[in-house]
Amino acid sequence: MTEKQASIYRFIDEWWKEFGYAPSIDDIMRATNDKSRSSVHHVIVRLCEMGVCKRIPGKKSVRPSYMRVRDVV
Secondary structure: OOOHHHHHHHHHHHHHHHOOOOOOOHHHHHHOOOOOOOHHHHHHHHHHHHEEEEEEEOOOEEEOOOOOOHHHH
């Protein structure tokens, strides 16, 4: 996992713990000082491919893979 992937994963994880839902791409961009939505999106897709994050069925958000869907919905 690259440093950028790790920082985005940590941000998603902390956001879920604090708010109980996924951060927007804009929230992630602000937190990581990234200037491109597409680069953040590519990192999120890669995190899902690696298995550390999962997409929530029927929604555009992601969650850390250790969380169960029934805990989220």
